[in-house]
Amino acid sequence: MADLSVNLCGIKLRNPTILASGVLGVSGDTMKRVYDIGAGAITLKSITNEARKGHPGPVMLATDHYFMNAVGLSGQGVEGVKDEVKILKDAGVPVIASVFAASFEECGDIAARFESYGVDAIELNISCPNLSAGEKFGVTIGTSCDLTAQNTAAVKKKTSIPLIVKLSPNVTDIVPIAKAAVDAGADMIAAVNTFGPGLKIDIEAARPVLSNKLGGVSGPGILPLALAIIWRLRQAIEVPIIAMGGITKYEDVIEMMMAGADAVAIGTGVYYSGIAIFRELNIGLSDWLDSHGYQSISEIKGLAQKA
Numbered sequence: 064m065a066d067l068s069v070n071l072c073g074i075k076l077r078n079p080t081i082l083a084s085g086v087l088g089v090s091g092d093t094m095k096r097v098y099d100i101g102a103g104a105i106t107l108k109s110i111t112n113e114a115r116k117g118h119p120g121p122v123m124l125a126t127d128h129y130f131m132n133a134v135g136l137s138g139q140g141v142e143g144v145k146d147e148v149k150i151l152k153d154a155g156v157p158v159i160a161s162v163f164a165a166s167f168e169e170c171g172d173i174a175a176r177f178e179s180y181g182v183d184a185i186e187l188n189i190s191c192p193n194l195s196a197g198e199k200f201g202v203t204i205g206t207s208c209d210l211t212a213q214n215t216a217a218v219k220k221k222t223s224i225p226l227i228v229k230l231s232p233n234v235t236d237i238v239p240i241a242k243a244a245v246d247a248g249a250d251m252i253a254a255v256n257t258f259g260p261g262l263k264i265d266i267e268a269a270r271p272v273l274s275n276k277l278g279g280v281s282g283p284g285i286l287p288l289a290l291a292i293i294w295r296l297r298q299a300i301e302v303p304i305i306a307m308g309g310i311t312k313y314e315d316v317i318e319m320m321m322a323g324a325d326a327v328a329i330g331t332g333v334y335y336s337g338i339a340i341f342r343e344l345n346i347g348l349s350d351w352l353d354s355h356g357y358q359s360i361s362e363i364k365g366l367a368q369k370a
């Protein structure tokens with residue numbers, strides 16, 4: 064049977080499928096179930112210092128082709144997640160903690176706190192599009208090379224575990240942003256967060272479906288857009304890339320790996336197929352690699368770049 068394991072800056076994963084940030088929250092018990100059913104690692108929902116309310120409902124909608132959300136980074140503060148991380152680390156689950164904050168300094172402090180909880184890596188979320196007017200984090204940072212570099216450096220200074228910077232696709236050119244993050248100390252890049260903003264109108268009610276009106280678009284429809292971004296990033300940077308955006312089938316994982324990804328994350332796919340998607344993806348990957356004569360998944364990394 065083909066070897067599905069990957070190594071991300073010293074973090075050994077039994078397979079390349081990671082739960083993406085935000086889609087299942089931070090509950091240790093839930094995250095452990097995701098790992099038990101097959102995920103190689105889990106990413107916690109983005110967390111800041113204090114609890115946040117987020118937007119009122121409805122905050123999500125699903126169609127056959129795409130998903131839209133405007134959750135607005137709701138959730139508990141960093142203190143409230145300590146016990147959840149303990150559940151996961153006691154069970155040997157590789158954990159990525161996603162952080163954001165209103166200041167770079169605070170971002171570094173939250174990341175350091177997570178490191179003290181024993182997480183394996185920090186993911187810096189500079190790419191959330193669903194913020195209220197005046198909030199200066201998320202995509203406000205991720206559209207500027209300078210702010211990206213400053214935020215990355217501030218977190219890097221206060222932590223020693225691998226730092227992943229998660230990028231927004233909603234920029235004119237993502238390559239300089241990725242390079243700014245890497246030059247400032249990012250050990251890995253995660254790409255992409257949701258596209259948008261998008262809009263869905265309920266034609267009977269003649270009003271937007273989401274309470275926030277606009278939302279970030281994810282799910283199957285964004286796969287080719289995300290794939291092209293991974294393709295371009297692989298040509299520009301050498302650090303590991305965690306690819307996400309629209310993955311629902313094992314073939315999508317293979318495409319992302321052939322474009323140059325080192326691992327993949329699945330978000331919306333969990334809404335469509337449940338957490339069993341991780342088991343299905345790994346069975347599909349393993350069978351495909353075996354039937355095509357590959358010994359390990361690392362053999363297909365970047366293969367399409369050589370064509």
Ligand SMILES: Cc1cc2nc3c(=O)[nH]c(=O)nc-3n(C[C@H](O)[C@H](O)[C@H](O)COP(=O)(O)O)c2cc1C
Pocket residue numbers: 083084085086108109123130131132134136161188191229255256257280281282283285307308309310328329330331332
């Ligand atoms: C409901 C929902 C909540 C999300 N929350 C977060 C979050 O807290 N932090 C983050 O970095 N990304 C968040 N995302 C973005 C996903 O992690 C992922 O980058 C994006 O949805 C694209 O992947 P997908 O098509 O597999 O969902 C969220 C996405 C959804 C659908």
